[in-house]
Amino acid sequence: MENNLVSQISLNEDSINLKQYVESLVKEILEQPNKRIYEFKEGATEIKNSLIPILEKTENIDSIIETNAKRLLEKETRTQDRMNRLDIEIQKGSLLHLHFNSEETNKIIICKVEHDEILSETSFDLIKGLNTKKKVFKAILLYFDDNNSITYNYVFDKNSSKYWWDDFLELNQKNDDDKNTEKSLNEIDKVLTPHRVKYYADYLVVRNAVIGHYRTRDNFNFSDLLDEVFTNYVPINPEFPRDAIINKVRELPSKKGFDTQFRISKKGINKRIQNKIKLANNLYLSIDDYVENLKNLIEPFQDEQGNKFVKILSTEGYETLKGLLRNDSTNT
Structure with missing residues (x-):
């Protein structure tokens, strides 16, 4: 799909390069950790109606696939008209329909893949082609039983574009964004809470980072949270059970029933830090909510x-305390 036109691409099915591209594409989608469960809307929707003919390889399959491509172009064009004022352009690409069998299960993938333009080394003409490095940016993966009924339905889209899952595919979210945000945050908090007493410093830093991850992002991708908050974390206490916590957190989506990809609902972030650390009699360090780079701002140390x-990096606090302590010494 390019320049608001749909054109069919003739493929050489015997091409080794094409076979490798498709195999790599399927592998990337099947192994993608960030996905969301959807359900088709009730009634005879267009994309849903095209699935059985694709499974059965009917004679008019080319026409059906072209109809799907035209449908996507129509939805993208309408969305682009609304987004022009924001200076955002919907990326062009190819819409692929893949039917295959793996693990004795029929599967269909409908995905939008990335296009590239390159200069020919010989003619210096612009040549359009498929990007072999960055492939998929939107996809739906469907599993079918022996009766060709859908058993699982996953959507992959880092940006959670509504025109893709709602307008084009005509799906309903199984879990809405509010539910996903609140449930995932609550369940992660439950994994961390048992370590609050024994490893308080690590608990505080990690929990602060978790809440910050939700507060500072619009879209949630579970693998990003695992990498940025947990896997890359260097514990303050070497006995802090980071790896055991990672394993428990990794199991949460399947055990507790939330998606690994969704748009973060800010009203669903119902957690605050709210910690008071006693420094001396009647003297406390109060942390009221998420603090960016907390580990770099506060440092405990011991002299010879x-x-x-406790060292705290704070220009504002320094100036306030300097004046306060100067007045206190003058009064005494």
């Missing part, structure tokens, strides 16, 4: 005489 201190 064994005195223990």
Whole structure:
């Protein structure tokens, strides 16, 4: 789909390069950790109606696939008209329909893949082609039983574009964004809470990072959370059971029933930090909510005489305390 036109691409099915591209594409989608479960809307929807003919390889399959492509172009064109004022352009690409059998299960993938334009080394003409490195940016993966009924339905789209899952595919979200946000955050919090007493410093930093991850992003991708918050975390206490926590968090989506990809609902973020750390009699360090780079702002240390201190990087606090302590010493 290019320049608001749908054109069919003739493929050499015997091409080794094409076979490798498709195999790599299927592998990428099947192994993608970030996905969301959807259900088709009730009634005879267009994309849903095209699935059985694709499974049965009917004679008019080319016409059916072309109709799907025209449908996507229509939805993208309408969406683009609304997005022009935001200076956002919907990426052009190819719409592929793949029917295959793996693990004794019929599967269909409908995916939009990325186009590239390159200069020919010989003629210096612009040549359009499929990007072999960055392939998929939107896809639906469907599983079928022996009666050709849909058993599972996953959508992959890092941006959770409504025109893709709602307008084009005509799907309903099984879990809405509010539910996904609240449930995932609550379940992760339950994994961390048992370590609050024994590993308080690590608990505080990791929990702060989790809440910050939700607060500072529009879209949730579970693998990003695992990598950025947990896998890359260097514990303060070397005995902090980071790997065991990672394993428990990794099991949460399937065990507790939330999606691994969704748009973060800010009203669904019902957690606050709210921690008070006692420094001395009547003196507390209060952390009221998410603090960016908390680990880099506060540092406990001990001098050669064994005195223990807490260093806090704060220009504002420095100026306030400097004036406060100066006045206090003057009054005494």
